[in-house]
Amino acid sequence: MNERQDIERAVRASDSEREHIAKMIGEAAGEGRLSIAEADERLERVYTTRFRHELAEFVADLPAEPAGTAPARLGRFPVRLRVHAGVAVVVSILLILRWAAMDVPFFWPAGPMFVLWGTFLLHALLVRSGRVPPWARQRSGQPWWAERQRADG
Incomplete structure (x- = not known):
């Protein structure tokens, strides 16, 4: 082995790397x-491991992707975004049912649905960018009305 490979092998493992391997072991046990x-x-040995290259041996005999990854893809989306999508779907269905019950020649739910799904798209873009708009920032751990009472009193 040359000197460069020795240096690469001597990189210390971080806590997050150990946690990732521990999660893979937990999923395999599940x-x-x-x-x-x-x-x-294996978990006991993972948490006592010092170097990054030593972590690979604990999951070498396990598949890279867990068997249940397809349904778990929903977990990528935050709960607030899933709730927004659910509300948008339900309201869209109600609008379409209302339109079907009326005797109107044009599809009037297109306007409200455009606004509804537009807000969902904006919400998804904000979540993806990781930015929080100023009006959504919580300034302390208390709700807004408690802050107002504290400021008034």
Whole structure:
């Protein structure tokens, strides 16, 4: 081995890297790929590991992607965005049902649905960018009415 490879192998593992490996081991135990005893043994060794290259041996015999990743894709979206999408779907369905019950020749729900889905798109873009608009920032751990009472009193 040359000197560069020795230096790369001597990189210390971070807590987040250990947590990632521990999560993979936990998922494998949940899927039945590892026994509880074997998972406990591996987890104990993971948390005492010092170097990054040593972590790979704990998951070398496990698949890279857990078996249940397809349904877990919803977990990528924050709850507030999923709620917004759910409300948009329900309101859109109600608007379409209302239109179907009326004897109107044009599709009038297109306007409200455009606004509804436009707000969802803006919400998704804001969540993706990670920015919080000034009106949505919470200045303290208390609700706005408690801040107002404190300022008035």
